[in-house]
Amino acid sequence: MVDLEAKLQEADSKGARIKLIATDGVFSMDGDVAPLDQIVALARKYGAYTFVGFLGPSGRGTDEACGVQGQVDIINSTLGKALGGACGGYTTASHK
Numbered sequence: 001m002v003d004l005e006a007k008l009q010e011a012d013s014k015g016a017r018i019k020l021i022a023t024d025g026v027f028s029m030d031g032d033v034a035p036l037d038q039i040v041a042l043a044r045k046y047g048a049y050t051f052v053g054f055l056g057p058s059g060r061g062t063d064e065a066c067g068v069q070g071q072v073d074i075i076n077s078t079l080g081k082a083l084g085g086a087c088g089g090y091t092t093a094s095h096k
Helices: 002-013 036-046
Strands: 020-023 049-052 074-077 090-093
Touching (some): 002 036, 020 036, 036 049
Parallel strands (some): 020 049, 049 074
Antiparallel strands (some): 074 090
16 A cells, blocks of 8 residues: 555646546455555545445445445446356446
8 A cells, every 4th residue: 555655646746637546356366355445545535536346245346345335436347257258348437
């Protein structure tokens, strides 16, 4: 998180109008879950959007599993592994 915060500070110092933090929800090689609670906190601190890729008690995603459901700005999925190699994917966000 130290590196992410440094990058957000750098973006601010360079006058970035839009900042987007993009991360996998679950990293498929090892199954590590992204620390979305920390990522969302940094995003809110620096006015950045968050973009995350399915997990949680009711299958609503990593944001649900990490207790930040409704706070992630853009959600994406490839639908590849979960649906047996189906083609395509989706990206969803609020209308704001």
